[in-house]
Structures are given as structure tokens and as C-alpha cells.
Amino acid sequence: MGKRKQRPTRLSDPRLIPSWVGAGLFWLVGQLPWNALLAIGRGVGHLGWHLVKKRRHVALTxxxxCFPELTAEQQVALAKRSVVSTGEAILEMAGSFNNHRIDLDKRLTIEGMEHIQHARAQGLGVLLLGMHFNSLDVGSRLLGYVLDFYGVYRPNDNPVIDRLIDKGRCNYMKGSVQRSDIRQMVRLLKNGEVLWYAPDQDYGVAHAVFVPFFGIPAATITATSRIARMGKAAVIPCAxxxxxxxxxxIEFGPALEDFPSSDDEQDTARINQTIEYYVRKCPEQYLWVHKRFKHQPAGQAKRY
Incomplete structure (x- = not known):
């Protein structure tokens, strides 16, 4: 068997030329007026619904x-709206990362800021319980208008895309922390900082438990309660x-009471329940194209 080709790691690698061209086009598109970006995004989403069959299948599944109470027609309609919303998110990302002339703060309403203020008045660090809504990237820019915060992220395998995302987000954040760097997260929280952290994706079964999400077993990392405990932080939902x-x-919810407990599995189930509450408010804007139920308990049938 031949050796597996290594992925490029240097930004100057010639294999990344297409990625650099794409990043340039991404910058160019991002200069369009905001409402035009959203309109184009909806068009991209409609096109994606018809052409990107794998992601359409994931979203519909x-x-x-998660919504067995809906009719088959309603499920298809909701899945389609979620894919269209994902298209809007792609164009939002282009504008929020690359167009700093747009006054997005004028488009923003904040709810529940008193929960952040209360935690800070107590001298606590704040662990923002983030959620993967489609508006995540424009959300990072908007959140930066009202809070000095750090964001937790998973590096992209493509160094050009990783640079684009990290640089785009860090224009409005104090900094970013890799998802694996628990020590840095704890250090920031102990220093009274605000840290955005989203545990609502399937990262595999390592350091995870199967707890319900919309009634379906979902592999969910248990690190949220551990980070909150070690960082002595208030955990505040952020949708x-x-x-x-x-x-x-942007909606901040009340800090989770009596959290963390002594039971990591119970805490993780509570995290999923909290996220589900906010997703149900606007389900079409959640990132349903992600394989949230990719891993299942032993003996369970595959979901996708």
C-alpha cells in the first residue's frame, strides 16, 4: 500500500492555491451590502437543498x-428552511469577517444582559454555554460589541480556512482557545474572563456520555461541568x-443553578436539555446539517 499523502500545513504550500483563491473571492463577496448578502445566501441555501444531497439527508434525518410530532410534509419543510438558513450563514460569515464598514451593532438587540452583570458583580468568570446556530460567525462579531470574551474553537484541517476563520473571529474577540486546551480555559475563568464554549456537537465517544438530545441518545462531552468546576465560573446560556x-x-439566560453537581452525566444531560430549550425557539436556524447523532450506543442502529 502506498503512503497516505500528508495534508498541507504551510500557508505557502502550492496545494493551497485554490484555497487562497477561494478566500479572495470570499473577501470580495463580503463587501456587498448586508441585506444583499442574506438574499444571495438564501439563494445558495435553496440551491444547496437540491444539489448537496448528503447534507440534505443529514438535515432531514x-x-x-428530533421532531416526530410533525407530519412528514412539515419535517421536510423544516429541514429545507434549515438548509436555506445555512446558506444565509455562509454569506453572513463573508460579510462579518471581511466587511468592517457595516454597522452590525445597529441591527442588534440584547436580552438578559443582567445575568452577565450579576455574575461579574460576584467576581465570577463566565462560561457562556454556546450553541451551534447557523448565525454563529456573525454572532461572534455581534457578541464582541457587548462583551470582551474569548472563544473556544476546533482548528480546521485546511490552514488557509483555519487562518480565515480564526482571524475573522478574533477581530471581535479578545482571543481564541483551542478546544483541547482545558488548562487555558480554566486559567481565563479563574481570572474573571468570559469564555464562549459550545459542547453541542458529536466529537466522538472519548470523554463523552450518551445523554438525550430531543429524546435521542447523543454523544456529548462531559467537559462543561469539569471546566466550570475548576474555573469556579457561572455557566450562562447564550443563544x-x-x-x-x-x-x-442575542439572548443570555439565567446562570444554571447548582451547577456543576457531583454527577457529570447528570450535568451533561442538563446541558443538552438547556440547549434544546433554546433550539426549540427557532429550530430552523440550528445547524442540523451536522451529524449530531453520528455515534450511538453499542447495539443501536446507525442514524445516517
Missing amino acids: NIQL HYRLPGGRYV
């Missing part, structure tokens, strides 16, 4: 699993929604 007319709202 997730919707069928962000896209409103009609290109406006946005």
Missing part, C-alpha cells in the same frame, strides 16, 4: 428524529437568532 430584515438578537 435529524429533523425526523443568537436571526430576525427578519437582517436584524439579530
